[in-house]
Amino acid sequence: MIAGAAHRAAMMAVTLFGVALVVFVLLRVAPGDPIAMMIGPGASPADIVALRAHYGLDGSLPMQFAVWLGAMLHGDFGTSISLRRDVVALIGERLPATLELAFCALGVALVLGIALAVIGTLGKRRAGEAVVDGATGLLLAIPDFVWALLLVLLFGVAVPLFPMSGRVDPSLGAQFHTPFYLLEALVTGQGAAVRDAAAHLVMPVLALALPLAAIIARVLKGALDEAMVQDYVLLARVKGFSELRIVTREALRNAIGPTLALTGVQFTFLLGGTVIVERIFSFPGLGNMAIEGVINRDLPLIQGIVLTFGFLFILTNLVVDLTVVGLNPKLRHG
Amino acid sequence: MSEPRLLSIEGLSAVSDRDNGAPILRDVSLAVAPGEIHGLVGESGAGKSTIARAILGMTPRTVRITQGAIILGNTELLSLDARQLRRLLGAEVALIPQDPLTALNPSRRIEAQMTDGLRMWKGHSAKSARERALTLLDEVQMREPERVMRCYPHELSGGMRQRVLIAAAFALEPKLVIADEPTTALDVTVQKQILKLIRAMQARHKTGAIFVTHDLGVVAQICDRVTLLYQGKVMEHGLTADLLLKPRHAYTKALVRATPRYDRPVDGLIPVPDAVIAACRAEIAGFDGATHG
Ligand SMILES: Nc1ncnc2c1ncn2[C@@H]1O[C@H](COP(=O)(O)OP(=O)(O)OP(=O)(O)O)[C@@H](O)[C@H]1O
Ligand SMILES: [Mg+2]
Numbered sequence: 001m002i003a004g005a006a007h008r009a010a011m012m013a014v015t016l017f018g019v020a021l022v023v024f025v026l027l028r029v030a031p032g033d034p035i036a037m038m039i040g041p042g043a044s045p046a047d048i049v050a051l052r053a054h055y056g057l058d059g060s061l062p063m064q065f066a067v068w069l070g071a072m073l074h075g076d077f078g079t080s081i082s083l084r085r086d087v088v089a090l091i092g093e094r095l096p097a098t099l100e101l102a103f104c105a106l107g108v109a110l111v112l113g114i115a116l117a118v119i120g121t122l123g124k125r126r127a128g129e130a131v132v133d134g135a136t137g138l139l140l141a142i143p144d145f146v147w148a149l150l151l152v153l154l155f156g157v158a159v160p161l162f163p164m165s166g167r168v169d170p171s172l173g174a175q176f177h178t179p180f181y182l183l184e185a186l187v188t189g190q191g192a193a194v195r196d197a198a199a200h201l202v203m204p205v206l207a208l209a210l211p212l213a214a215i216i217a218r219v220l221k222g223a224l225d226e227a228m229v230q231d232y233v234l235l236a237r238v239k240g241f242s243e244l245r246i247v248t249r250e251a252l253r254n255a256i257g258p259t260l261a262l263t264g265v266q267f268t269f270l271l272g273g274t275v276i277v278e279r280i281f282s283f284p285g286l287g288n289m290a291i292e293g294v295i296n297r298d299l300p301l302i303q304g305i306v307l308t309f310g311f312l313f314i315l316t317n318l319v320v321d322l323t324v325v326g327l328n329p330k331l332r333h334g
Numbered sequence: 335m336s337e338p339r340l341l342s343i344e345g346l347s348a349v350s351d352r353d354n355g356a357p358i359l360r361d362v363s364l365a366v367a368p369g370e371i372h373g374l375v376g377e378s379g380a381g382k383s384t385i386a387r388a389i390l391g392m393t394p395r396t397v398r399i400t401q402g403a404i405i406l407g408n409t410e411l412l413s414l415d416a417r418q419l420r421r422l423l424g425a426e427v428a429l430i431p432q433d434p435l436t437a438l439n440p441s442r443r444i445e446a447q448m449t450d451g452l453r454m455w456k457g458h459s460a461k462s463a464r465e466r467a468l469t470l471l472d473e474v475q476m477r478e479p480e481r482v483m484r485c486y487p488h489e490l491s492g493g494m495r496q497r498v499l500i501a502a503a504f505a506l507e508p509k510l511v512i513a514d515e516p517t518t519a520l521d522v523t524v525q526k527q528i529l530k531l532i533r534a535m536q537a538r539h540k541t542g543a544i545f546v547t548h549d550l551g552v553v554a555q556i557c558d559r560v561t562l563l564y565q566g567k568v569m570e571h572g573l574t575a576d577l578l579l580k581p582r583h584a585y586t587k588a589l590v591r592a593t594p595r596y597d598r599p600v601d602g603l604i605p606v607p608d609a610v611i612a613a614c615r616a617e618i619a620g621f622d623g624a625t626h627g
Contacts, residue, residue: 230436231432231433231437232436232437234392234431234437235429235431235438235499236439238390238392238424238428239424239450239454240420240421240423240424240425240451240454240455241420241424241450241454242420249442250439250442253439253441253442254439254441328441329440329488330440330488
């Protein structure tokens with residue numbers, strides 16, 4: 001157990017190092033000079049040299065990498081070139097927004113996907129199954145950013161139900177003490193703030209959740225179909241239990257493991273999807289800031305954000321593995 | 335017949351929608367008295383499982399019942415809708431499945447699987463259902479029943495799982511227990527114990543039982559009465575002793591001769607003679623001609 005954990009931690013460190021190296025190299029070989037973009041016309045060569053030194057862009061590439069890595073190990077991700085602020089502080093402000101968005105989307109996708117799979121299984125060989133198969137096919141065929149645009153047209157323009165941009169309505173004047181707006185409003189019980197934050201989340205969350213829900217529904221329904229012909233299901237039928245009870249209490253437990261493992265993998269794609277969806281909804285998250293960073297060739301900021309995403313991916317995989325083990329009695333006791 | 339009946343099947347016929355309406359059951363009738371074990375015997379494909387599934391209302395989609403009645407107590411089962419059947423069978427009929435390795439849900443503890451029916455149909459609390467389950471595990475001579483209750487199926491051996499399933503089958507004091515080849519998946523040494531156990535549980539709880547097997551040796555050990563099937567048709571039925579000692583039908587005679595006995599070891603396999611099979615086929619063809627023509 002301990003050895004396994006140590007092994008995993010080492011693997012995580014190696015992966016993160018790899019990510020750091022790749023990001024660093026890619027950003028250096030890409031064209032464009034961040035310093036040239038930020039200096040005014042009247043800057044002297046001495047100013048430029050000083051700026052390069054300040055942002056850690058002087059010296060040879062291996063040297064730069066070593067300095068950057070060393071600083072990172074001390075929690076110093078450098079200073080954003082375009083925003084002129086500490087990268088860690090910037091990420092700290094934006095990451096919570098992205099996390100709220102991503103986890104709400106994950107929750108919605110799981111609930112919707114599981115519900116669709118269960119309904120499809122209950123309606124086996126009847127209309128229910130056809131409707132569910134059709135719906136998942138449609139959800140699956142349309143990618144998240146197209147959903148975002150469709151939702152904007154539908155609930156932003158045609159029937160303006162939900163706000164189209166931002167995280168909260170500034171005119172409500174809600175004061176937040178943490179960057180987790182929705183969570184904070186929920187915990188402190190501020191009804192108006194909860195409704196406002198939730199309303200802002202509806203469309204970006206749906207855009208991210210719908211395709212994932214379809215994947216979950218597909219995979220889970222296949223697994224449920226397999227489980228429903230097992231002997232223990234036959235025995236449960238002889239015991240006189242309802243089909244709903246049999247699907248949810250007997251089959252689902254055995255079918256959900258592989259689905260959750262896949263959901264974990266797909267969650268990393270969902271995290272990637274936040275970048276473009278946040279952009280479309282002007283949602284002040286990490287992804288939106290990443291795009292700003294790329295436009296401004298803000299190397300320290302981009303590196304910091306990419307590493308943060310990399311860390312989230314690795315963490316996701318870890319959580320998935322632990323969940324799968326936790327759910328399967330055979331592995332749990334093994 | 336004036337003796338009380340627990341279950342009677344009257345003129346049951348079924349056809350396969352998979353094989354162009356080929357007959358699977360041909361006018362099968364049988365009666366199970368309360369507290370007796372009724373053997374359903376025949377070679378593979380004779381229709382034994384089809385009868386068991388018909389009683390449980392779980393005929394596969396490609397098998398169609400064309401005629402007949404199945405009467406449990408005073409209720410005709412084939413005319414009930416799915417919901418009514420579910421309620422009736424849930425409390426009154428139990429199944430001892432063939433393969434103990436797949437018949438328990440791998441992700442639920444034994445306790446949950448033994449108590450769910452009691453709580454659903456008999457209004458037990460979690461606590462009283464648990465006590466009942468422990469008593470039953472005791473009755474099937476399970477060692478460390480407390481520990482077994484906390485186990486997942488994979489932590490138990492095949493024989494232990496079959497004991498759990500037998501205990502669970504008697505939990506609700508059903509009127510009828512259906513056992514479809516409950517020992518074929520177990521190894522020979524365990525088979526005998528399991529047969530004894532089913533017999534003991536059935537006697538203790540005074541339950542009627544249908545016991546499906548292709549083995550006349552097993553029938554001799556456990557059944558009070560037998561119905562012998564060939565290709566979905568009843569060839570002979572009667573008390574076990576009569577049928578085994580004084581078989582009337584040529585097919586029964588051939589089967590009895592082919593079955594090894596402790597006092598009469600058989601060298602290798604004695605096949606049923608071709609002439610007997612031909613006679614059976616002719617009998618069935620005659621029956622089919624009479625019903626269709
Ligand atoms: N799902 C099905 N659809 C159509 N025909 C079926 C189906 N299942 C079984 N049959 C047919 O019904 C007949 C009787 O099968 P059944 O399973 O009742 O036999 P059995 O006596 O239980 O045999 P075994 O000893 O092999 O279990 C066989 O001829 C078989 O081909
Ligand atoms: Mg069978």
